[in-house]
Amino acid sequence: MSVLAYHMVDTRFDWGITRVTPKQFRRQIEFALNRGFTFQTISEYLSYENDHSKHIAITFDDGYKSIYDYAFKILKQFGIKATLFVIPGFVGQRNTWDVNIGWLKFDHLGWHDIKEMHDAGWEIGSHSMSHRDLTRLDNRELDYELDASKMLLERRLNSPVHVISYPFGNANRRVCEASAKHGYQAGVVMGKKITHVPEKFAVPRIGLYLLDSLKIFEQKIYLKNMRAYRTLQRFIDLCSDGTVVVKQGLKTKK
Numbered sequence: 655m656s657v658l659a660y661h662m663v664d665t666r667f668d669w670g671i672t673r674v675t676p677k678q679f680r681r682q683i684e685f686a687l688n689r690g691f692t693f694q695t696i697s698e699y700l701s702y703e704n705d706h707s708k709h710i711a712i713t714f715d716d717g718y719k720s721i722y723d724y725a726f727k728i729l730k731q732f733g734i735k736a737t738l739f740v741i742p743g744f745v746g747q748r749n750t751w752d753v754n755i756g757w758l759k760f761d762h763l764g765w766h767d768i769k770e771m772h773d774a775g776w777e778i779g780s781h782s783m784s785h786r787d788l789t790r791l792d793n794r795e796l797d798y799e800l801d802a803s804k805m806l807l808e809r810r811l812n813s814p815v816h817v818i819s820y821p822f823g824n825a826n827r828r829v830c831e832a833s834a835k836h837g838y839q840a841g842v843v844m845g846k847k848i849t850h851v852p853e854k855f856a857v858p859r860i861g862l863y864l865l866d867s868l869k870i871f872e873q874k875i876y877l878k879n880m881r882a883y884r885t886l887q888r889f890i891d892l893c894s895d896g897t898v899v900v901k902q903g904l905k906t907k908k
């Protein structure tokens with residue numbers, strides 16, 4: 655029924671609110687399990703087509719080390735597989751692409767941990783090569799971000815990569831068409847609606863944040879009150895767009 659988007663599951667303080675604590679994460683998983691939900695990877699989830707009644711796909715963007723340290727270990731205890739969207743150009747490095755976090759820098763996962771998660775049944779997707787807003791790139795740069803990230807992941811994992819999470823949840827028709835051309839089978843966004851593209855290339859996700867109570871989590875997995883949450887999420891997406899404006903300017907290429 656819903657595709658959830660997490661970024662960090664960490665005990666550390668950071669300036670963003672796109673984090674949940676490990677305790678909060680565990681309580682959310684237990685809550686959903688008690689309500690009879692089952693969990694799938696994004697490709698499994700999308701293969702159910704019209705039967706999304708009690709399914710959840712958990713996705714993690716950016717490939718932070720804390721996902722292995724906390725989320726992977728928690729989900730393992732429940733036998734749950736999730737989806738990790740990796741920025742191959744930043745594997746094993748610090749998140750210098752994010753100017754929002756100020757002086758606090760976070761480590762990305764290394765290949766060893768990513769492989770272990772993949773071997774445990776997690777789906778690994780692309781989050782582009784260097785986390786730039788794909789809608790602002792020319793065709794040559796766009797092709798590179800889509801193609802190089804997919805190829806590098808496939809080579810490292812020895813397994814096909816089917817899904818892309820567009821950085822900042824930003825995509826348009828040109829980006830979706832290019833993704834299909836490069837062999838992706840689906841793409842996930844955040845709150846923003848993208849029109850005139852096949853549904854599978856603009857799969858909406860619901861973001862989970864530090865301030866979400868269990869009551870809010872419940873509404874999100876049952877897709878209740880979504881108008882309000884989507885408005886809030888657009889605001890959060892806009893804030894994270896600050897990074898893009900600083901690094902790439904305001905011009906959007908159609």
Ligand SMILES: [Zn+2]
Pocket residue numbers: 715716781785821822
């Ligand atoms: Zn991201």
